[in-house]
Amino acid sequence: MDERRFKKRVVFLLLYLLFAILPVYWMVNMSFKTNEEILSTFSLWPQHFTLAHYHTIFTDESWYSGYINSMIYVAINTAISLVVALPAAYAFSRYSFLGDKHVFFWLLTNRMTPPAVFLLPFFQLYTTLGMMDTHIAVALAHLLFNVPLAVWILEGFMSGIPREIDETAYIDGYSFPRFFLTIFIPLIKAGVGVAAFFCFMFSWVELLMARTLTSVNAKPIVAVMTRTVSASGMDWGVLAAAGVLTIVPGAIVIWFVRHYIAKGFAMGRV
Amino acid sequence: MKPVNQKAWLLILPVVLCVAFSAVLPLMTVVNYSVQDIISPERRVFVGTEWFKSVMRDEDLQGALLRQIGFSLAVLLVEIPLGIGLALSMPAKGARSSAVLVMVAISLLIPWNVVGTIWQIYGRTDIGLMGAALAKLGIDYSYTGNATDAWFTVLLMDVWHWTPLVALLCFAGLRAIPDAYYQAARIDGASKFAVFRFIQLPKLRGVLMIAVLLRFMDSFMIYTEPFVLTGGGPGNATTFLSQYLTQKAVGQFDLGPAAAFSLIYFLIILLLCFILYNWMQRVGQDAATTEGAAHG
Numbered sequence: 001m002d003e004r005r006f007k008k009r010v011v012f013l014l015l016y017l018l019f020a021i022l023p024v025y026w027m028v029n030m031s032f033k034t035n036e037e038i039l040s041t042f043s044l045w046p047q048h049f050t051l052a053h054y055h056t057i058f059t060d061e062s063w064y065s066g067y068i069n070s071m072i073y074v075a076i077n078t079a080i081s082l083v084v085a086l087p088a089a090y091a092f093s094r095y096s097f098l099g100d101k102h103v104f105f106w107l108l109t110n111r112m113t114p115p116a117v118f119l120l121p122f123f124q125l126y127t128t129l130g131m132m133d134t135h136i137a138v139a140l141a142h143l144l145f146n147v148p149l150a151v152w153i154l155e156g157f158m159s160g161i162p163r164e165i166d167e168t169a170y171i172d173g174y175s176f177p178r179f180f181l182t183i184f185i186p187l188i189k190a191g192v193g194v195a196a197f198f199c200f201m202f203s204w205v206e207l208l209m210a211r212t213l214t215s216v217n218a219k220p221i222v223a224v225m226t227r228t229v230s231a232s233g234m235d236w237g238v239l240a241a242a243g244v245l246t247i248v249p250g251a252i253v254i255w256f257v258r259h260y261i262a263k264g265f266a267m268g269r270v
Numbered sequence: 271m272k273p274v275n276q277k278a279w280l281l282i283l284p285v286v287l288c289v290a291f292s293a294v295l296p297l298m299t300v301v302n303y304s305v306q307d308i309i310s311p312e313r314r315v316f317v318g319t320e321w322f323k324s325v326m327r328d329e330d331l332q333g334a335l336l337r338q339i340g341f342s343l344a345v346l347l348v349e350i351p352l353g354i355g356l357a358l359s360m361p362a363k364g365a366r367s368s369a370v371l372v373m374v375a376i377s378l379l380i381p382w383n384v385v386g387t388i389w390q391i392y393g394r395t396d397i398g399l400m401g402a403a404l405a406k407l408g409i410d411y412s413y414t415g416n417a418t419d420a421w422f423t424v425l426l427m428d429v430w431h432w433t434p435l436v437a438l439l440c441f442a443g444l445r446a447i448p449d450a451y452y453q454a455a456r457i458d459g460a461s462k463f464a465v466f467r468f469i470q471l472p473k474l475r476g477v478l479m480i481a482v483l484l485r486f487m488d489s490f491m492i493y494t495e496p497f498v499l500t501g502g503g504p505g506n507a508t509t510f511l512s513q514y515l516t517q518k519a520v521g522q523f524d525l526g527p528a529a530a531f532s533l534i535y536f537l538i539i540l541l542l543c544f545i546l547y548n549w550m551q552r553v554g555q556d557a558a559t560t561e562g563a564a565h566g
Contacts, residue, residue: 013359016352017373023430024376026399027388042397084284091281096272103282108483110293112539114491116516117532120525121296144292147285149484156476160446194442205381207494222381236391243384250379251372258368261442 024247030240038236053241063242066221069135070204071249073218076139078199081146082192089154090180094163107148115208118144123212135218141209146199153198157191158184193260200253204246221246303529321530331531333506334514335538338490341425341510345489348429350482353436354474358466360441371441374434386498389427393499413500417507424496424508428489436481443477444470479550483543490539511535 030038031053032046041047057063091097092104122141123132131137165187169179185192211223225242304322307315325331356374361367380388393413395401404411413423447469455465493512496502502509515535518528 009359012355013370016356016359017370020374020377020430020434022399023388023392024380026392027384030391038391039397042402044399080288084288087281088285091278094272095275095278097274097276097278100278103286107285107289108543109540110289111484112487112491112543113293113297113536114493114512114515114532114539116491116493116512117300117536118292118296121299122292124299125295140288141292143288147289151285152480156480201378204379207381207383222383225381225383236387239384239387243380243388246381246384247376247379251376254372254375254379255368258371261371261438262362262367262445 027240027243030236031244033237035235035237038240050237053237054245056238057241057245062219062227063221063224066219066224067245067249069214069218070210070220070222073135073138073142073210073220074200074203076135077142077146077203078196080139081143081150081199082196085147085150085154085195086185086192087180089151089158090184092151092155093158094166104151107151111145111148113144115145115206119208119212122209126213132213133215133217133219137213138210138218138220139203141213142203142206145206146202149198149202150195153195154188154191157188157194161187190260193257197253197257197261201250204250300529300532303525304533306526308525317526321526322534325527325530325534330506331511331514334509334511337507337509338511341421341492342486342489344425345428345432346482346485348425349433349436349485350478352429353433353481354440354478356433356437357440357444358470360437362445371438374437376434377431378434378438380431382494383498385427385431386495389423389495389499393423415504417504420500420504420508424499427495427499428492431495432485432488436485439477439481440474443474447473475550479547482550483546486546487539487543490542 029045032049032051033043034048034050034052037043037046037048092100118141126132126137126141131140161184165183166179169183174183205222207222210220211226214220214223221242225239305316305318307317307320360370360374377385392398393401393411395405395411401411401413410416411419413420451469451473452465455469460468491512492510493516496508496510497513500508502513515528515531518524518531
């Protein structure tokens, strides 16, 4: 009975993985084909194997600088999100104060606003501030949806840590910053890892805001990709190769945080 | 109970400032637009609630709203159970666990416009794997020609894209359950289902709350993927709210009505999330009290 159940699980998992991987395989497959082959023939693997699309990306500055720009603002965004969210999540998990529940829900509401709503106001705001086409502008705009998420996730992890630990540290004469940095944050490493992954992910894949706020100097890879649509039709091969390359940084990030995710977290408050 | 400490406000101040900078000013701009007729940057006329009235009467909008609600419900009904099932089937330890974790997470890391583009090719019957496979099976499939096919393709794409989010959250939640719970269940001779219903599910409540709300909000605001895949068509079968809004704001440059629409849109999401949030909290508490009663 248990044996059969186990097998059923494995079959289900394998089926899902197949479902998950096939579209990705198709993209990888396309990235090694010539454009004529992509559009004319159905082939399970490249008939005329070519690295030309990757070559285009690595030699054209506007392409590879797209990756660099994306990485810069994603890194800034993730760093700011975590730095401001950590103390706030601590406050929400440890104290009650005037309006705490309302502020918590208000933070979440910012994740509920369609990005399209913010496009025009953001454009005007950052133009007025003279910050258009800078990495920091995109990083700040993305705080809108990443900070609430980071607070939400971190608060859950922190609520899982018994309050006696804080009290003991204060009795031992630790100041709040010292306790927070040297004792508390190491305890919730896993939460920081998971929150960082989610911030990275949402900022990395967002297109609308990033495209609106940049033109040349900070143009992210997601926006550069839209350029593959031109008068002569679409450059599918380059697009597929660029897509394959966008997975790489994220895959590295998840490889680093996988142990933290596997450690698990139970959410206290919500 | 948590101690009352008003100084905690100092700790949340940075968050409030950051988010307010990005949220409050733009939102005020939107409110400002929603009550004006902007003929040119210099000429604006205050029109009061006129835009709101016209938006509410807009039949295309009502259609998009209904399609949107149907789509978001379908997303939740498929992705939440599938995500839980997936989390339960993923290996917990070892190199295999890491490999599965990375494979599951890949779809989350692909930029949204690329997701749409991959599926655009993937679903084509002449050069795409899925389309060709369906055609081989003798199914008359065309996501560009048939409204039902288009709708299901968008749904399938969303399931492919976002189920991993639910699965990762649940996976992390499951790992946090202490072994002692499982040992106790084994001693009681509990069935697999009982373990799931009375140990795993209650412990997943917190992460499920995040998963359900996130998936709900995000699917309600879905824009890029269907825009790239189907462009909203055929007809308007896959024109969801966000796309309709963007058409109005950017395409027709109707700032006033678009702003009024934005606010109504936001209030709808807010209301639905609030209902969902309270409902889930109540269900959780009921479960907790029956559980307590069963133990006591």
